[in-house]
Amino acid sequence: MPEKDEFKPIKDSIPTVKDIFKKVVKLEKDNLYHPNPNLDEEVIKIVKNIIK
Amino acid sequence: MRFIDLKLYNFRQFYGETPKIRLSHGDKNITVFHGMNGAGKTALLNAFTWILYGVFSKGFQKENELISKRAIAEADVGETVECYGELNFENAGTNYRIKKVVDAVVADVSSRTKERLKETTLQAQKPDGQWNTVRNIDSVIGKILPTDLHSYFFFDGERVEKIVAPSAEEKARLANAVKILLGVEPLERAIKHLNSGRKHFEKEMGRLGSDETKEAIAEKIKVDKKHESLDAKINARVKKVDNQRDIVSKLNERIAKHASVEPLTKARDDHKDRIERSRKAVNELTDRLKSVISDRAFLLHTDELKSKVSTFLSELKIKGDLPSGIKAQFVEKLIRKGTCICGRSLDPKESVEAKEAHKTVSRWLEIKGLQQIEDRALNLSANINTWGSRNKDTLEVINDINGQIKEFHNEIARSSEELEAISKKLEGSPLEEISSLESKRKSEDDLLREYIEELGSSRNMLELLAEKQVEISSKIIKLTTKDEKQKLAKERYENVDQVIKATKEVLKLMNEKWRHSLEEKIRGNFSQISVKDYTPRLNKDYSINLYDKASDREVAAGQGESLVLSFSFISSIIEEIRKLTSAHGGIYGTGNSEFPLIMDSPFGALDDINRSRVAAKISMLADQVITFVSKTQWREEVENAMQPKTNYSYVLTYHSPREDTITQDIKLGTKTYDLIKPSINDFEHTEIKEVING
Numbered sequence: 001m002p003e004k005d006e007f008k009p010i011k012d013s014i015p016t017v018k019d020i021f022k023k024v025v026k027l028e029k030d031n032l033y034h035p036n037p038n039l040d041e042e043v044i045k046i047v048k049n050i051i052k
Numbered sequence: 053m054r055f056i057d058l059k060l061y062n063f064r065q066f067y068g069e070t071p072k073i074r075l076s077h078g079d080k081n082i083t084v085f086h087g088m089n090g091a092g093k094t095a096l097l098n099a100f101t102w103i104l105y106g107v108f109s110k111g112f113q114k115e116n117e118l119i120s121k122r123a124i125a126e127a128d129v130g131e132t133v134e135c136y137g138e139l140n141f142e143n144a145g146t147n148y149r150i151k152k153v154v155d156a157v158v159a160d161v162s163s164r165t166k167e168r169l170k171e172t173t174l175q176a177q178k179p180d181g182q183w184n185t186v187r188n189i190d191s192v193i194g195k196i197l198p199t200d201l202h203s204y205f206f207f208d209g210e211r212v213e214k215i216v217a218p219s220a221e222e223k224a225r226l227a228n229a230v231k232i233l234l235g236v237e238p239l240e241r242a243i244k245h246l247n248s249g250r251k252h253f254e255k256e257m258g259r260l261g262s263d264e265t266k267e268a269i270a271e272k273i274k275v276d277k278k279h280e281s282l283d284a285k286i287n288a289r290v291k292k293v294d295n296q297r298d299i300v301s302k303l304n305e306r307i308a309k310h311a312s313v314e315p316l317t318k319a320r321d322d323h324k325d326r327i328e329r330s331r332k333a334v335n336e337l338t339d340r341l342k343s344v345i346s347d348r349a350f351l352l353h354t355d356e357l358k359s360k361v362s363t364f365l366s367e368l369k370i371k372g373d374l375p376s377g378i379k380a381q382f383v384e385k386l387i388r389k390g391t392c393i394c395g396r397s398l399d400p401k402e403s404v405e406a407k408e409a410h411k412t413v414s415r416w417l418e419i420k421g422l423q424q425i426e427d428r429a430l431n432l433s434a435n436i437n438t439w440g441s442r443n444k445d446t447l448e449v450i451n452d453i454n455g456q457i458k459e460f461h462n463e464i465a466r467s468s469e470e471l472e473a474i475s476k477k478l479e480g481s482p483l484e485e486i487s488s489l490e491s492k493r494k495s496e497d498d499l500l501r502e503y504i505e506e507l508g509s510s511r512n513m514l515e516l517l518a519e520k521q522v523e524i525s526s527k528i529i530k531l532t533t534k535d536e537k538q539k540l541a542k543e544r545y546e547n548v549d550q551v552i553k554a555t556k557e558v559l560k561l562m563n564e565k566w567r568h569s570l571e572e573k574i575r576g577n578f579s580q581i582s583v584k585d586y587t588p589r590l591n592k593d594y595s596i597n598l599y600d601k602a603s604d605r606e607v608a609a610g611q612g613e614s615l616v617l618s619f620s621f622i623s624s625i626i627e628e629i630r631k632l633t634s635a636h637g638g639i640y641g642t643g644n645s646e647f648p649l650i651m652d653s654p655f656g657a658l659d660d661i662n663r664s665r666v667a668a669k670i671s672m673l674a675d676q677v678i679t680f681v682s683k684t685q686w687r688e689e690v691e692n693a694m695q696p697k698t699n700y701s702y703v704l705t706y707h708s709p710r711e712d713t714i715t716q717d718i719k720l721g722t723k724t725y726d727l728i729k730p731s732i733n734d735f736e737h738t739e740i741k742e743v744i745n746g
Binding site for chain 2: 008
């Protein structure tokens with residue numbers, strides 16, 4: 001049986017959803033070691049930049 | 053994470069500065085420290101955990117007295133004496149140096165003021181060779197090698213952690229640590245921040261939208277708040293249940309220690325086991341029942357439909373809209389032959405009657421899709437005729453499952469009654485201790501049940517609230533608007549909502565896939581080392597239970613099995629992380645694909661067979677293995693298995709202040725090294741010597 005692809009829910013999504021996911025996860029990874037109190041605003045900014 | 057070298061100064065027995073202790077990696081990845089009891093093997097293991105995490109293993113005593121006694125004694129009154137540990141390591145291509153220093157002021161000749169942590173520094177080397185100071189030391193180290201998993205990477209074989217039956221607190225820490233290693237933290241954080249983003253766009257829609265939108269959003273905010281507060285309550289209740297479970301389990305253990313009630317406690321374990329298995333069977337059967345009902349139960353309500361369809365098909369046949377089961381090929385054959393089955397001629401040239409008959413029969417073939425319609429009608433008729441028997445089968449299956457469920461419920465009721473009777477007997481025990489312990493256990497067990505019920509009803513409520521959230525969200529999304537700004541806010545809201553849903557689904561799938569794969573690996577690794585026919589099962593909270601393969605019953609793991617399980621667990625985690633990192637380096641975790649394993653007395657609790665098997669597999673357990681062994685543990689089979697994979701090895705020469713010291717040595721390769729020798733002064737200390745051509 002082929003292995004279940006855990007990223008299928010994202011792969012099956014529309015391009016803007018994929019784009020938001022990639023950018024937000026990268027933001028979280030970049031800030032994993034450094035506490036950043038502005039991540040809520042950063043996420044909103046990402047969404048606004050993608051959906052104009 | 054790969055350790056490069058370690059240096060200690062005035063740390064416990066290690067008076068003065070040790071040489072730089074280089075640590076093996078690569079093909080020959082084992083480092084061995086040979087030492088007698090008391091020479092400092094456990095101190096060395098704890099030097100690693102102290103430098104990295106500031107913690108010590110359970111067997112490490114007087115953890116507030118790290119500075120060498122000899123260093124204190126040799127210092128003047130009022131003088132400050134230091135002790136430090138420095139560790140160089142590499143992780144994901146970056147070199148790190150961590151140093152921890154404690155100091156104390158000498159109060160008089162033989163005592164010191166309380167030791168204090170002077171500093172911990174972590175530096176990372178930039179590509180140009182410069183060293184930069186790193187802040188958030190705990191966070192950085194915790195992400196590389198989670199603090200909560202440290203007892204698996206650095207462990208004392210003589211006091212191996214009970215991973216088979218961890219406490220509630222240990223379970224939570226274990227699950228959290230595994231989550232960090234799995235690298236799902238960025239996804240969890242993403243959900244948290246996306247939720248805030250969704251709320252922001254929700255508010256924006258509310259501000260800009262119609263009255264209907266405003267109303268829906270106000271309702272959504274209300275439900276969200278309820279969900280959030282209930283979720284927090286559930287988390288607290290889970291902890292409460294786990295703690296209560298620990299209390300009951302400890303009371304059970306205390307009662308079981310009394311040999312006089314052994315038959316009763318054993319019977320109690322048996323009945324509990326039966327109840328557990330019956331409950332599991334009931335859950336599985338209920339799932340099966342649900343699946344049968346959803347797949348086939350519609351058949352039980354199709355009697356009326358069946359007769360309607362049969363009548364309809366018959367009417368079609370009577371009207372001539374459907375040939376009565378006459379196949380197209382058969383009609384073609386009749387035309388070719390030129391004679392109908394009734395004997396009339398079908399040759400159009402023969403007569404007017406024959407021409408008419410030929411026309412009628414040929415018309416059957418002209419109907420578009422005749423073949424398919426005919427086939428479907430025949431199939432439908434045939435299917436409808438089997439509904440009756442399938443109805444009977446479905447009813448039989450449902451009745452059979454319900455019967456089995458009933459039987460298991462009876463079994464649960466019988467065992468519960470037995471448990472009640474056992475409890476009464478224990479409460480009536482002439483031994484006051486047993487009687488009072490049982491009364492306490494009973495009331496704590498009642499409390500546990502109460503907590504579990506509370507938790508269950510809260511979870512049901514949470515599910516209802518989650519359904520309500522989804523319902524309002526789709527209502528909001530469906531609301532139409534002409535205002536451009538509101539449209540934009542809605543589109544953003546909708547996208548964020550979808551990202552959250554998809555990310556949650558990814559997390560769920562990752563967890564399921566990883567846990568399943570990890571369990572398979574643990575089983576494989578365990579069976580390669582252990583001779584016993586047991587199989588480990590990994591629970592949802594990442595704790596492990598051991599089962600006897602033949603009887604499928606849970607067994608208590610002895611110290612030897614616990615040790616083998618520990619090895620299997622940690623080496624399986626390491627293998628899985630490596631697999632994940634190479635498959636999904638971009639999304640998963642820490643970028644850490646190398647792991648060390650530091651083991652004090654790994655062979656202590658093992659019997660001869662397990663010892664040989666562990667020794668043979670030890671270099672494969674992790675990328676880097678550092679192990680501390682006594683002379684008696686360094687047996688021929690262990691040496692033969694480990695020596696070819698050992699790069700650096702060291703001898704801890706213990707200088708004993710005792711007058712009756714008996715010297716001891718060890719022959720490694722062609723040379724003999726001192727293990728114990730008399731101290732030239734009144735203080736103990738240990739020297740570390742590298743074994744040459746060992």
